[in-house]
Amino acid sequence: MAEYFPTVSGDHLGAVLNGPLTTFNPETILFKAGQAHANIYLLLTGQVEMLDDESDFRAVLSAGALLGELTGLHGLPPSETCRAVNFVQVLEIPADVYTAFVRRHNLFGEISRLLESREFLSRTRLLGDVVSTGTLNAIAKTMRLVQFDDGAVIDGRERAVGLIASGKILRMLGDNVLETLGHGDFFGEEAAIFDAPGIATLRAHGPAEVYMISASRLAAIPNVRWKLFESFERRTSLESSVAIAGRTLLTWQQEYSVNIQRIDTQHKRLFATANRLLDAVESQRGPDEIVTALDFLLSYTMFHFAEEEALLDRYGYDRGAEHKNRHKILIAQVQELEQRLGGDDPASPAEVLDFLQGWIVNHILIEDRRYAAVLNAQGVY
Secondary structure (H helix, E strand, C coil), X not given: CCCCCCCCCHHHHHHHCCCCEEEECCCCEEECCCCCCCEEEEEEECCEEEECCCCCCEEEECCCCXXXXXXXXXXXXXXXXXXXXXXXXXXXXEHHHHHHHHHHCCCHHHHHHHHHHHHHHHCCCCCCCCCCHHXXXXXXXHXXXXXXXXXXXXXXXXXXXXXXXXXXXXXEECCEEEXXXXXXXXXXXXXXXXXXXXXXXXXXXXXXXXXXXXXXXXXXXXXXXXXXXXXXXXXXXXXXXXXXXXXXXXXXCHHHCCCCHHHXXXXXXXXXXXXXXXXXXXXXXXXXXXXXXXXXXXXXXXXXXXXXXXXXXXXXXXXXXXXXXXXXHHXXXXXXXXXXXXXXXXXXXXXXXXXXXXXXXXXXXXXHHHHHHHHHHCCCC
16 A cells, blocks of 8 residues: 555555455456445455456556546446456555545545556556556656647657557658557657657647656566557568558568677668668658658667677677778768768669669678677577
């Protein structure tokens, strides 16, 4: 209970902890949606599932969860059915005792907001069914709600994962809409998994509200981290082979794989950033947008090279110094392209495509494949 009420002393908490202990068998209904009940429960052992009779929503709660809180706060019947998954032991708290406790300590507003936020989090694909009530409470207390007007672009550099509370967010590459994200969907997995900015542009499609949550906090939760990684893989594949205006610009081929998952994923991201630049050049967008796309390619390239070099140092690759020098040459080549695109005689789309194909593909097929076999032999995949 101290997690719920950190400002309340232990002596005062004792006022709500004097109820009896009750055990429920598996499959027992603790309370049913729409039916008033006299107690709320503090779950001590076991697991329960919360079921919404009007949808497919299902959340599994474990020790530490407070069940039936809506009744204690508002005197309303529960909106969900609570059923024991296995043998469950709870502490019974009379609803009127809980209500009096909350009001006595002026906690009504705080607890109501926390309950509403936790309810939203528990119904999302990212956090529902895998996160304890205590963790949900911690996330709910620190997340912040940000409002976006129609057409607003979300800053992808923020180290946060966004959960959409209302409205729609478009994930775009150039003018291509890769995904339309709605209520409960998320973005920003790049920040949580690799501490890197996202490639796609995030644009509000109509007014939207988004809860921003610390990426490092979510990455520390194993089940959530796995979901973020799955999303990262799926979206990377989509971004690396996107067709724009009926043609594919640079397409990732399985033959490009170096058989090291983390590096392959980053290589796919390089394809996507290169496509973003090429689309800006071919579509004759303004110089500001072309420079932005090129800057993003350069910054992501530097991030990837740093990751790659750290990996080679860790495993003692004997040609590591040579590989680092090659990286410096590649960075210089991109900087030269940047100067040319901003000059009086900019490169044509065909020249940019030829440059990017040689710059990215040849580096992967020649330079990176040299170290791949060495690292694979040491068990790095």
